[in-house]
Amino acid sequence: MASIKQLFFANLAQTTDFPLALEMERAEGVHIWDTNGKAYIDLISGISVSNIGHRHPKVVDAIKGQVDKYMHLLVYGEFIQSPQVLLANELSQALGSNLDNLFLVNSGSEAIEGAMKLAKRYTGRREFIAFDKAYHGSTQGALSIIGDEEFRRGYRPLLPGIRHIQFNDTAEFQHITENTAAVIVETVQGEAGYIPPHAGYLKALREKCDEVGALLILDEIQAGFGRTGSLFAFHTEDIHPDIVTLAKGMGGGMPIGAFASRKEIMDSLKENPILGHITTFGGHPVSAAAALASLQVIQEEELWKRPLEGEKLFRELLVHPLITEVRGRGFMLAVQLDTFERVQKVIEYCLEHGVITDWFLFNDTSLRLSPPLIITDDEIRRACEVIVEGIDRTV
Structure with missing residues (x-):
C-alpha cells in the first residue's frame, strides 16, 4: 500500500518542485510535531494564520x-x-x-x-x-x-x-x-x-x-x-x-x-x-x-502588544555579517541575506534542527519570520540560535 507521502506527490497538485514535504502529526501552541515525534518551532504560523497559536483551547x-x-x-x-x-x-x-x-x-x-x-x-x-x-x-x-x-x-x-x-x-x-x-x-x-x-x-x-x-x-x-x-x-x-x-x-x-x-x-x-x-x-x-x-x-489577553516586545529580541539576536538587514514591524520580520541558494540552505538547516521558516514570493533572498503572537522569549532565543548557526554553515 502506498504511504501518505507517496499519495501526497501522486494525488495532490504541487505548486513547486521542492515542497517541504514534512509529514505532520499534530500541532499545539507554537509547535508542530511530525510523524516521527520531532517537534518544530513554527516561525511562519501557516503564513501569518495561527496568530494565537495552533489549536487554541x-x-x-x-x-x-x-x-x-x-x-x-x-x-x-x-x-x-x-x-x-x-x-x-x-x-x-x-x-x-x-x-x-x-x-x-x-x-x-x-x-x-x-x-x-x-x-x-x-x-x-x-x-x-x-x-x-x-x-x-x-x-x-x-x-x-x-x-x-x-x-x-x-x-x-x-x-x-x-x-x-x-x-x-x-x-x-x-x-x-x-x-x-x-x-x-x-x-x-x-x-x-x-x-x-x-x-x-x-x-x-x-x-x-x-x-x-x-x-x-x-x-x-x-x-x-x-x-x-x-x-x-x-x-x-x-x-x-x-x-x-x-x-x-x-x-x-x-x-x-x-x-x-x-x-x-x-x-x-x-x-x-x-x-x-x-x-x-x-x-x-x-x-x-x-x-x-x-x-x-x-x-x-492584549496579544497585540507581544510583537513589539518580541521584535526587539529578534533584532538583538539576529546579528551576523551575512545579515544585511532585519526589516519589518512586530512579528512581520524579514531577515535579508544575499542569495536564494543561501536562504534555501538556511531553511534546510533550520528544519533539521527543529525550526520552520520560509522565504517570500517576491523576495527570495530573505527569511520570513511571522511566528504566533504567543511565542516566548526562550523560544525566540532558540530559534535565533538555530538561524544564526544555519547561516554560519553556509559560509
Missing part, C-alpha cells in the same frame, strides 16, 4: 460547540445565524473608522475580489491603482493587481484598467486620478519581504484619494489581528479607510475572510443588480465561531 471549544448546533444552512445572507452576526458586530467595533458592515467570505483572495467589485459598483469607475511587489491573492482579479509581472505573465489577459506604482513614493500619486475607482495597498507589504510604509505615507495616500474621489482599500490580510503591534496595522497610521480586507489570522486556524466598509458603500451590492456579490460558504458558522473566539483571545 478557546477556539477548539468554540468549534465543537458550534458543530453540536449546526453547520452550513443556506447561502450567506438569508438566515440569521448568530455566529456570523456576533462576529460581524464585534469585529466592526474592533476595526472602528465607521467600518460597520462586513461581508464574510472564505479567504483573502475572495475578500479582495469582493472589495474590487464593491469599489467599482459604488464609484461607477473601473480603474485601480495597485503597487509594485504587492501581493493580494491568486484569483483572476487579485492576480491582476499583484505587483510582479513574472507571476502575472502566464495568465494574461487579466483585468484591464490596472496601474502599478512604486510603494513609499508620493511622487507616484500623480497617477491617481478622477478615473480611479480605488487604490488598494497593503498596510505592510507582505511578499515583497515585509516592507512597512514610511511615516505619513498612508495618510498622504488617504488625502490624495479624497482629492480625486477614489476609495482607499487597505489590505490587512497578513498584517491584521495583532501581528504588527496593534490590533490592525492601520490603527497606528491616523487614517480612515473606505474598505478593509481581512483573512489569515482572522479564523484562529479556520478558513474565513471578510471585506469591511461603511453601510452606505456596502449597500450598493444590493441593487442594480440584486445579489451583487454572493458566496455559498462565506461566513460558515463554524469558521465564524472560531474567528469570534480568536478575536476575543487577542483582545482579552
Whole structure:
C-alpha cells in the first residue's frame, strides 16, 4: 500500500518542485510535531494564520460547540445565524473608522475580489491603482493587481484598467486620478519581504484619494489581528479607510475572510443588480465561531502588544555579517541575506534542527519570520540560535 507521502506527490497538485514535504502529526501552541515525534518551532504560523497559536483551547471549544448546533444552512445572507452576526458586530467595533458592515467570505483572495467589485459598483469607475511587489491573492482579479509581472505573465489577459506604482513614493500619486475607482495597498507589504510604509505615507495616500474621489482599500490580510503591534496595522497610521480586507489570522486556524466598509458603500451590492456579490460558504458558522473566539483571545489577553516586545529580541539576536538587514514591524520580520541558494540552505538547516521558516514570493533572498503572537522569549532565543548557526554553515 502506498504511504501518505507517496499519495501526497501522486494525488495532490504541487505548486513547486521542492515542497517541504514534512509529514505532520499534530500541532499545539507554537509547535508542530511530525510523524516521527520531532517537534518544530513554527516561525511562519501557516503564513501569518495561527496568530494565537495552533489549536487554541478557546477556539477548539468554540468549534465543537458550534458543530453540536449546526453547520452550513443556506447561502450567506438569508438566515440569521448568530455566529456570523456576533462576529460581524464585534469585529466592526474592533476595526472602528465607521467600518460597520462586513461581508464574510472564505479567504483573502475572495475578500479582495469582493472589495474590487464593491469599489467599482459604488464609484461607477473601473480603474485601480495597485503597487509594485504587492501581493493580494491568486484569483483572476487579485492576480491582476499583484505587483510582479513574472507571476502575472502566464495568465494574461487579466483585468484591464490596472496601474502599478512604486510603494513609499508620493511622487507616484500623480497617477491617481478622477478615473480611479480605488487604490488598494497593503498596510505592510507582505511578499515583497515585509516592507512597512514610511511615516505619513498612508495618510498622504488617504488625502490624495479624497482629492480625486477614489476609495482607499487597505489590505490587512497578513498584517491584521495583532501581528504588527496593534490590533490592525492601520490603527497606528491616523487614517480612515473606505474598505478593509481581512483573512489569515482572522479564523484562529479556520478558513474565513471578510471585506469591511461603511453601510452606505456596502449597500450598493444590493441593487442594480440584486445579489451583487454572493458566496455559498462565506461566513460558515463554524469558521465564524472560531474567528469570534480568536478575536476575543487577542483582545482579552492584549496579544497585540507581544510583537513589539518580541521584535526587539529578534533584532538583538539576529546579528551576523551575512545579515544585511532585519526589516519589518512586530512579528512581520524579514531577515535579508544575499542569495536564494543561501536562504534555501538556511531553511534546510533550520528544519533539521527543529525550526520552520520560509522565504517570500517576491523576495527570495530573505527569511520570513511571522511566528504566533504567543511565542516566548526562550523560544525566540532558540530559534535565533538555530538561524544564526544555519547561516554560519553556509559560509
